[in-house]
Structures are given as structure tokens and as C-alpha cells.
Amino acid sequence: MQDLLYFSQQLINGLTIGSAYALIAIGYTMVYGIIGMINFAHGEIYMIGAYTALIAITGLTALGLAWLPLILIVALLCAMIVSSSMGWAVERVAYRPVRGRHRLIPLISAIGMSIFLQNYVHLAQGSRNIGFPALIEGGFNFSADGAFEMSLSYMQITIFVTTLVCMTALSLFISRSRTGRACRAVSQDLGMASLLGIDTNRIISATFIIGASLAAVAGLLLGMYYGSIDPLFGFIAGLKAFTAAVLGGIGSIPGAMLGGLILGVSESMTSGYLSGEYKDVVSFGLLILILLFKPTGLLGKPEVEKI
Amino acid sequence: MLEVKNLSMRFGGLLAVDGVSLDVQEREIVSIIGPNGAGKTTVFNCMSGFYKPSGGKIIFEGKEVQGIPDYKISRLGMVRTFQHVRLFTQMSVVENLLVAQHRHLNTNMLAGLFGTPNYKEREQSALDRAAYWLERVGLLDLSNRDAGNLAYGQQRRLEIARCMVTEPKLLMLDEPAAGLNPAETKELNQLIVSLKEDYNVSVVLIEHDMSLVMDISDRINVINQGRPLASGTPEEIRHNDDVIKAYLGEA
Amino acid sequence: MAANNYRHALFCAIVTLIISFPILGFNLEAKGVNIELTGAKTSTIVAVILAAVAVFVFQAYRDSFMGLLGKLPKLNPLADKEPMEQSKRVKLESWVLTGIVVLALFWPFVVSRGSVDLATLVLIYIMLALGLNVVVGLAGLLDLGYVAFYAVGAYTFALLSQYTGISFWMALPIGALLAGLTGMILGFPVLRLRGDYLAIVTLGFGEIIRILLNNWTTLTGGPNGIGGIPEPTLFGMEFGRRIKEEGNTSFHETFGIAYSGEHKVIFLYLIALVLAVITALIIRRFMRMPVGRAWEALREDEIAARSLGLSRTAVKLSAFTIGAFFAGFAGTVFASKQGFISPESFVFLESAIILAIVVLGGMGSQLGVILAAIAVTILPELAREFSEYRMLIFGAAMVLMMVWRPQGLLPMRRIHITLNKQG
Numbered sequence: 001m002q003d004l005l006y007f008s009q010q011l012i013n014g015l016t017i018g019s020a021y022a023l024i025a026i027g028y029t030m031v032y033g034i035i036g037m038i039n040f041a042h043g044e045i046y047m048i049g050a051y052t053a054l055i056a057i058t059g060l061t062a063l064g065l066a067w068l069p070l071i072l073i074v075a076l077l078c079a080m081i082v083s084s085s086m087g088w089a090v091e092r093v094a095y096r097p098v099r100g101r102h103r104l105i106p107l108i109s110a111i112g113m114s115i116f117l118q119n120y121v122h123l124a125q126g127s128r129n130i131g132f133p134a135l136i137e138g139g140f141n142f143s144a145d146g147a148f149e150m151s152l153s154y155m156q157i158t159i160f161v162t163t164l165v166c167m168t169a170l171s172l173f174i175s176r177s178r179t180g181r182a183c184r185a186v187s188q189d190l191g192m193a194s195l196l197g198i199d200t201n202r203i204i205s206a207t208f209i210i211g212a213s214l215a216a217v218a219g220l221l222l223g224m225y226y227g228s229i230d231p232l233f234g235f236i237a238g239l240k241a242f243t244a245a246v247l248g249g250i251g252s253i254p255g256a257m258l259g260g261l262i263l264g265v266s267e268s269m270t271s272g273y274l275s276g277e278y279k280d281v282v283s284f285g286l287l288i289l290i291l292l293f294k295p296t297g298l299l300g301k302p303e304v305e306k307i
Numbered sequence: 308m309l310e311v312k313n314l315s316m317r318f319g320g321l322l323a324v325d326g327v328s329l330d331v332q333e334r335e336i337v338s339i340i341g342p343n344g345a346g347k348t349t350v351f352n353c354m355s356g357f358y359k360p361s362g363g364k365i366i367f368e369g370k371e372v373q374g375i376p377d378y379k380i381s382r383l384g385m386v387r388t389f390q391h392v393r394l395f396t397q398m399s400v401v402e403n404l405l406v407a408q409h410r411h412l413n414t415n416m417l418a419g420l421f422g423t424p425n426y427k428e429r430e431q432s433a434l435d436r437a438a439y440w441l442e443r444v445g446l447l448d449l450s451n452r453d454a455g456n457l458a459y460g461q462q463r464r465l466e467i468a469r470c471m472v473t474e475p476k477l478l479m480l481d482e483p484a485a486g487l488n489p490a491e492t493k494e495l496n497q498l499i500v501s502l503k504e505d506y507n508v509s510v511v512l513i514e515h516d517m518s519l520v521m522d523i524s525d526r527i528n529v530i531n532q533g534r535p536l537a538s539g540t541p542e543e544i545r546h547n548d549d550v551i552k553a554y555l556g557e558a
Numbered sequence: 559m560a561a562n563n564y565r566h567a568l569f570c571a572i573v574t575l576i577i578s579f580p581i582l583g584f585n586l587e588a589k590g591v592n593i594e595l596t597g598a599k600t601s602t603i604v605a606v607i608l609a610a611v612a613v614f615v616f617q618a619y620r621d622s623f624m625g626l627l628g629k630l631p632k633l634n635p636l637a638d639k640e641p642m643e644q645s646k647r648v649k650l651e652s653w654v655l656t657g658i659v660v661l662a663l664f665w666p667f668v669v670s671r672g673s674v675d676l677a678t679l680v681l682i683y684i685m686l687a688l689g690l691n692v693v694v695g696l697a698g699l700l701d702l703g704y705v706a707f708y709a710v711g712a713y714t715f716a717l718l719s720q721y722t723g724i725s726f727w728m729a730l731p732i733g734a735l736l737a738g739l740t741g742m743i744l745g746f747p748v749l750r751l752r753g754d755y756l757a758i759v760t761l762g763f764g765e766i767i768r769i770l771l772n773n774w775t776t777l778t779g780g781p782n783g784i785g786g787i788p789e790p791t792l793f794g795m796e797f798g799r800r801i802k803e804e805g806n807t808s809f810h811e812t813f814g815i816a817y818s819g820e821h822k823v824i825f826l827y828l829i830a831l832v833l834a835v836i837t838a839l840i841i842r843r844f845m846r847m848p849v850g851r852a853w854e855a856l857r858e859d860e861i862a863a864r865s866l867g868l869s870r871t872a873v874k875l876s877a878f879t880i881g882a883f884f885a886g887f888a889g890t891v892f893a894s895k896q897g898f899i900s901p902e903s904f905v906f907l908e909s910a911i912i913l914a915i916v917v918l919g920g921m922g923s924q925l926g927v928i929l930a931a932i933a934v935t936i937l938p939e940l941a942r943e944f945s946e947y948r949m950l951i952f953g954a955a956m957v958l959m960m961v962w963r964p965q966g967l968l969p970m971r972r973i974h975i976t977l978n979k980q981g
Contacts, residue, residue: 112956284762
């Protein structure tokens with residue numbers, strides 16, 4: 001019973017982190033699906049979302065606002081607006097001018113952007129980590145005989161539910177709306193879509209905005225969950241989310257979700273049963289293994305080399 | 308020397324090549340023709356090792372070679388050109404030919420660093436062979452130009468020369484006449500025949516346009532929609548009803 | 559059209575405000591357990607508003623600006639010139655390189671000890687950048703975990719000296735070979751991956767190696783690192799005040815001169831200089847060898863290269879291994895110079911800096927890479943207040959380079975073999 005509770009606890013923790021990874025992974029997978037580049041600066045967009053949310057929360061509290069849902073919603077909106085503007089701007093400045101050039105050129109540009117944004121926040125807000133208030137406290141506790149307690153916090157429930165809502169909304173948007181249909185068309189064949197009169201530049205911008213907004217949501221959620229943020233915390237999270245995207249099959253939205261959950265669970269199992277220090281080794285190892293043996297991921301489509 | 312038996316290639320749900328067979332004897336020019344999208348290039352990609360065929364056999368000099376890696380195929384003596392010329396455009400013309408001779412050179416790093424006699428000798432003989440073939444295709448005067456700066460017809464000839472310096476037994480040409488004017492095409496046909504006559508090379512030729520290959524081919528295979536349609540001498544093909552139908556149907 | 563222009567300009571200006579004002583305009587400050595929000599300095603706010611105005615003006619009159627830029631006399635007077643004839647260019651480049659080396663030889667005797675120390679660091683970066691240049695610039699493989707091989711070299715020396723008391727001169731080839739071997743082993747499975755996937759996988763390898771160094775405390779000392787790494791000796795002469803090793807003599811006693819701490823620094827600098835020159839010469843030679851041609855061919859058109867019998871894995875692996883080998887070289891020198899190493903020196907940022915050097919210098923060009931290494935290391939030291947902005951500027955420079963001049967400041971023209979048998 002003890003063991004089962006311990007295992008369930010790791011599972012819950014893993015699913016929590018994993019669903020947040022999935023939110024970030026959407027940004028990678030959609031951008032890759034459409035223009036075939038790794039948006040290396042996406043982790044930084046997520047980090048900026050978390051910072052904006054914290055600034056908004058602190059500001060609203062200082063103004064005397066006390067009703068928690070309102071604070072959270074305003075903070076979330078602020079974070080989404082700032083992050084998506086950032087995503088849009090990054091694409092315009094660093095990616096659009098190099099689109100279509102040799103594969104490595106957009107990637108190096110993206111790495112440059114990632115370094116730039118990290119240091120932008122570092123210079124503005126300092127390099128030390130800052131505590132993120134745990135606004136959602138409490139939760140359910142289960143225990144067998146009082147020895148080990150398994151807990152499911154309200155924060156974790158919030159993360160699940162928010163992710164679920166976001167993913168459903170995204171799926172509906174992609175399958176139903178005009179822009180969503182255009183997105184799918186562009187990701188199938190950019191050149192053909194533009195011949196058919198789809199404004200591909202607009203669709204690409206939209207992709208960056210959607211990805212960035214979801215990253216901002218993850219920024220707020222994970223900021224609260226971890227309890228502190230710093231300018232570097234987007235980098236590792238970005239790599240993890242990229243791993244999740246590749247694991248699920250890059251370009252595939254359900255794949256990003258699946259990949260995020262698998263990655264989150266395998267990480268928390270490593271922390272729970274081996275050692276927390278090696279959890280990053282496990283996720284990087286997982287990434288390397290997938291790329292080597294199944295580069296199309298779990299739900300991706302195979303690619304045929306064009307000659 | 309080359310025998311392709313029942314070759315098939317599937318991409319997802321699409322059967323791009325289905326049961327294609329052909330054979331090539333020593334010193335023979337065999338053509339594969341067919342309408343656009345008939346699967347000619349896919350057959351080539353299987354033969355040159357870029358694709359692993361879904362079914363069938365490719366036997367080269369008595370050895371099954373289907374599915375072995377591309378670079379090993381070319382080392383066996385089957386070398387190809389591409390439908391859209393693929394040169395190393397930023398390297399000079401002569402260097403394009405040196406790269407092709409990579410495996411004939413002394414690639415031992417230390418030998419190169421110290422410039423051993425063997426290394427120098429092999430570099431020189433590679434340069435000589437390159438010069439010979441540049442002369443042969445009429446590009447010697449342009450040997451130090453960047454390959455990307457050549458005219459289209461010259462690029463086509465350079466690509467063939469680049470294959471020839473590897474001393475192949477079988478040359479696979481993918482639409483070599485595409486984009487050439489009639490005079491250039493005639494010149495090319497003479498070159499291909501001379502490769503067979505003077506250098507004992509067998510040639511497999513893909514062409515879209517039937518009339519071009521009639522003069523020089525010993526035998527012709529026609530494929531349509533991935534399936535073999537007919538095969539025989541040019542004379543037989545010219546009078547084959549199915550072939551005429553397929554070509555008229557396309558037009 | 560005009561109204562549309564203004565709308566777009568206004569939109570861009572608003573976006574500029576949105577992405578800069580919240581982050582720059584407010585400062586989060588931890589006060590005990592609580593966090594407080596303070597407004598930034600007025601100057602920052604003014605700067606943010608000015609930036610938005612600038613973006614508005616630029617976007618609104620974008621066409622005229624671009625037109626004006628086009629009419630301006632060329633910023634780079636060489637841009638329109640025909641590329642120099644190859645023989646001339648090679649000669650010029652060799653002269654410049656020789657000049658740099660001669661200057662570098664006299665440098666330590668006229669400047670302060672601190673400058674010599676810095677110059678040694680520059681030389682280490684030059685070695686690293688030249689090595690990475692083989693991988694990225696010549697073979698076209700983006701390696702984001704290059705620092706891992708640097709770490710292998712440094713840790714090899716540190717550990718061997720700790721456990722077996724090995725000398726610098728023994729450790730140098732061992733460290734380099736081991737780094738090269740690591741490169742070969744790690745490279746073998748991953749080199750068939752496509753470019754951008756390869757980049758991410760190498761990044762993962764780099765991180766894994768760093769995490770291992772950090773956590774394998776019993777062997778590597780974890781975050782505390784390893785100290786007491788010996789300095790190089792000159793034919794058994796030590797440069798310390800007292801002799802540490804049995805059987806060695808000391809430099810100042812042998813030559814009957816007064817002890818000076820500078821001797822050691824200068825000696826280390828000269829070793830680094832010699833090694834950097836050797837690195838440059840070897841790689842230069844590689845570029846003219848079949849393997850150099852194969853790198854370029856595979857970078858230009860992998861499919862054509864494969865169709866001509868070039869094994870993708872073998873060719874790429876050679877570049878990867880050679881790059882790793884020189885990183886190990888540099889790592890050994892670094893360990894010896896610092897006397898102490900810890901995983902902190904081998905973070906991803908370090909890989910990014912080396913990559914920035916290669917990119918700024920013009921991927922593939924040796925002279926460019928050397929100049930970029932000098933600039934990137936020395937500029938932050940010259941202007942201290944600038945050093946805070948160093949990484950910010952690196953990041954921006956990488957983006958700008960890719961947008962405007964992806965071939966780098968001094969683009970590479972590999973020396974082509976010429977055929978002299980015309981006519």
C-alpha cells in the first residue's frame with residue numbers, strides 16, 4: 001500500500017509537470033510543422049511569460065486587489081499579451097528575414113535570440129531567482145496508515161484543468177476556424193498554400209502568437225508550482241518541452257501532449273526512485289534515443305528524403 | 308551484368324513502382340522511358356541505393372545489392388547523375404572531379420599532413436585523370452572556374468565527367484538531355500555512345516522524351532504508372548500499341 | 559497605402575511598448591519573504607518610450623529609409639570589388655597571419671602580467687574556435703555541445719595529475735586523444751541525423767556530460783571541482799619558487815636569475831601560442847587535403863557526395879573527431895593555466911560563445927575566426943561597464959549576422975587546387 005501510494009504520488013507529480021511541458025511543446029511543434037525550424041528562443045518566451053505574470057500579480061496585490069481569481073486571470077492575460085507580442089516580434093526580427101535559407105542559419109539566429117532574451121531579462125530583473133507566491137494552496141491528502149501521505153494539491157488540479165482547457169480550445173481552433181484550417185494547409189505545403197491565396201506570413205505569425213500564449217500560460221502555472229523563477233529557467237524547460245515535442249512526433253499537436261506526459265512521468269519516476277540530480281540526464285537521454293531510433297516520434301509522419 | 312527483378316517501392320499507401328524488371332548486358336545502352344510520374348526516377352533511386360526497395364531484387368555482377376547503402380553501390384561501380392544537376396557549385400570544376408575520386412586517393416590523414424610520396428603521387432594521378440576527362444567533355448579551359456558558374460549544358464557534361472572519373476562499370480543517367488537544345492542533345496548522344504564504345508561502360512538512361520533515345524538505345528523499357536508496359540528494341544517499341552496509347556493518352 | 563503604413567507602424571510601436579515596458583519598467587525586489595514592485599529609473603522609462611517612437615518612425619517611413627540606405631556609399635568598400643585572385647589572397651592572408659604571430663611573440667615582454675594572462679585565454683579560445691570551425695564551418699555540422707570535449711581534455715589532465723601525478727606534456731596528447739575518442743564515440747551514432755536534430759542532440763550530450771561532472775562527486779569532486787593541477791615545465795624546469803616534484807630543477811635557479819612570477823605566466827602564454835599556431839597550421843593543411851574537399855562536398859550537396867561513394871558517416875565523423883581533438887588540446891592548456899577546474903567552466907553558454915566566435919568570424923575562415931576570438935574576449939575586458947552587456951550583444955550580433963551577412967565578416971574561400979595544364 002505504501003509503495004503504491006508513493007508510486008501514485010510520483011505519477012501525479014509527473015503528470016502535472018508533463019502537462020505543463022505539453023503546453024510549451026505546442027509552440028515548438030506548431031512552428032516546426034509550418035516552417036521546419038527549431039524555435040530555440042521559445043523557452044525564453046515562456047520565461048518572460050512567467051516574469052510578466054509575477055510582475056502583474058505583485059502589482060495587483062500592491063494595489064490592494066484581494067480576490068484571487070481576478071488576480072490570476074489578469075496576470076494570465078498580461079502574461080499572454082506580453083509573451084505573444086514577444087513571439088510575434090521575434091519571428092519578425094530574427095526568423096522571417098532568414099526564412100528559406102540553409103537550415104542552420106535560422107537555428108543560429110534562434111540561438112542568438114535565446115541568448116539575447118535571457119540577458120534582456122537578466123539585466124532588467126537581476127540574475128537571482130525570485131520567489132513566486134503560491135497563490136493556490138491546500139489540496140487533498142490520502143494516507144494508508146498515517147505513515148506516507150499522498151497529496152493531490154489544488155495547484156496540481158489547476159494545472160491539469162488549465163492544460164486540458166487550453167488543448168481542447170486549440171484543437172477546436174485548428175479544426176474549426178478559418179485561421180486554423182489555413183494553418184493546417186500551410187503546414188502541409190507552404191508554397192501551395194500561398195499560391196491558393198493564403199497569406200502565409202499572417203499564418204506563420206499566428207502560429208508564433210498561439211505558441212507563445214500557451215507558453216505564457218505554462219509560465220504562470222509552473223512559476224506558481226515551483227515557487228521561484230530566474231532568467232535561466234526557460235532554457236532547461238524549453239529543452240524539455242522540445243524533447244516532448246520530438247517524442248510525440250514533431251509537427252503533431254496530440255503528439256506534443258502525449259510526449260509531454262511521458263516525459264513528465266519518466267522524470268518524476270527518476271527523481272522518485274533514483275535521484276533528482278539525474279532527472280535531466282534521463283530526459284536528454286530519452287531525446288537522444290528517440291532521435292536516433294525513431295526521429296519521427298510516436299505520432300509523427302515518416303519523411304521521405306527528396307532526391 | 309545488371310538484373311532488376313520484380314522491383315517494387317511503396318511510400319505509405321502509394322505503390323510508386325510495381326513489379327518492374329529489366330536487365331543490362333555488358334556494353335549496352337538500355338533506356339527506361341515513360342510519361343511523367345511513371346516512377347522512372349524511383350527505380351533509379353532504388354538502384355543507386357538511396358531508397359530501400361519494398362520488394363524485388365537488384366543483382367549487379369552476380370551479387371544482390373538491393374538495400375545496401377548508396378555510397379557502397381557507387382563503389383561497386385554503379386554511378387548515377389541526377390535529374391536536376393547536382394554539382395558542388397562552390398567548388399571549382401576540377402575539384403568536383405577530385406571529390407569524385409576520393410576513394411582512389413590516399414586519405415590517410417597523417418600521409419596528407421606530412422605529404423608522403425604516395426600521397427603526392429595519388430593526388431597527381433587524380434589531377435591527371437580529371438584533366439583527361441575535362442578535355443574529353445570539352446571543359447578543360449574552364450577547369451578552375453566555380454562549377455556553379457558554368458552554363459547549363461556544361462554543367463550536364465561536368466556531371467557525366469564526374470561520374471566517369473570514378474571509373475564506373477555502369478552509368479545511370481537521369482534525363483541527361485533535359486533542358487538542352489537540339490545541338491547539345493546531339494553532342495550528348497555522341498558522348499553517351501562513345502562511353503559505351505570507347506570505355507566499355509554500360510549505360511542505363513532515363514528519358515521522358517521517346518524520340519531522343521531511339522537512336523542510341525540497344526533496348527528500351529517502357530513503364531507507365533509504376534508498372535512495366537513494354538520492353539524490346541527501339542523498333543519493337545516504336546510499333547507497340549500499348550506504348551502508343553500511353554503516350555497519346557498522356558498528350 | 560500610406561494609411562496602411564501608419565497603422566502597421568503604430569502596431570509595431572505598441573508591440574515594442576508591450577514587450578519592453580513591463581519587463582524594463584518594473585523591478586521585482588525580494589524584501590524578506592515578500593516581493594515588492596518598484597518603478598524603474600526615469601531614464602529607463604524614457605528610453606522605452608524613445609524606442610517605441612523610433613520603431614514607429616522607422617516602420618512608417620521604412621521604404622524611404624531603405625531607399626536611402628541603398629543610395630548611401632557602400633559601408634564596406636570591398637563589397638563591390640571582384641574577389642581577389644586566389645594566389646594573391648592566399649599570400650595576403652599568410653602575411654597577415656604571420657604578422658599576428660610575430661606580434662604575439664613580442665607581446666608578453668612589453669605588457670603587464672594581467673594582459674599576458676588574458677592573452678593566454680584568448681589563445682585558448684582561438685584553439686577552441688579553430689577546432690569548432692572544422693565542425694561547423696567546414697563540415698557544416700552544428701555542434702552545440704562542443705564544450706563537452708573541452709571538459710574532457712581539462713578533466714583528463716586534472717584527474718590524471720591527481721591520481722598519477724602526470725606532467726603537462728604527457729597529459730597534452732592524452733587529453734586531446736581522449737577528447738577525440740569521445741567525439742568519435744558520441745559522434746558515431748548521431749551523425750546521420752539531419753542538421754538541426756544533430757544540433758539538439760549534441761546540446762543534450764554536452765549537458766549530460768556537465769551533469770555527470772557535477773554529480774559524480776567521488777571522482778570529479780562535483781561542483782567543488784579539482785585543484786592543484788600542475789603547470790607545464792620546460793625540460794624539467796619548474797617555474798614555481800619552490801620545486802614541487804622530485805628531480806626537477808627550477809627555472810630561475812638554472813639560469814641564475816631572480817625569481818619572478820611573470821616567467822610562469824609568459825611561459826604558459828608561449829606554450830599556448832605555439833599550440834594555437836600548430837592547430838591553425840594543421841587545420842589549414844587539412845583543408846587542402848582530400849578530407850577537406852570531402853567536408854565541403856558533403857556540406858554543399860550531401861546526396862551528390864553520397865552518390866560518388868563518399869561515406870557520410872566517415873567524412874562527418876572525421877570532422878567531428880578532429881574538432882573534439884583540438885578542444886581537448888585547449889582543455890588541457892586551460893586546466894594548466896587555471897590550476898583548478900570545475901563544471902562551471904563548461905556550461906552551454908561557453909559552447910554558445912565559441913559558436914558566436916565562429917559565426918562572427920565567418921564560418922570556415924581561419925583569419926576571421928582568429929580576429930573574432932580576439933575581439934570577443936578582449937572587448938569586454940577593455941570596457942568594464944560593457945561586460946555586463948556582453949552576452950546581450952553576442953546574442954544580438956548572432957541574429958544580425960544571420961540576417962545580414964550569414965557568411966560572416968570575412969567569408970571563407972577555401973583554397974582551391976588549380977589545374978595548370980591548360981592548352
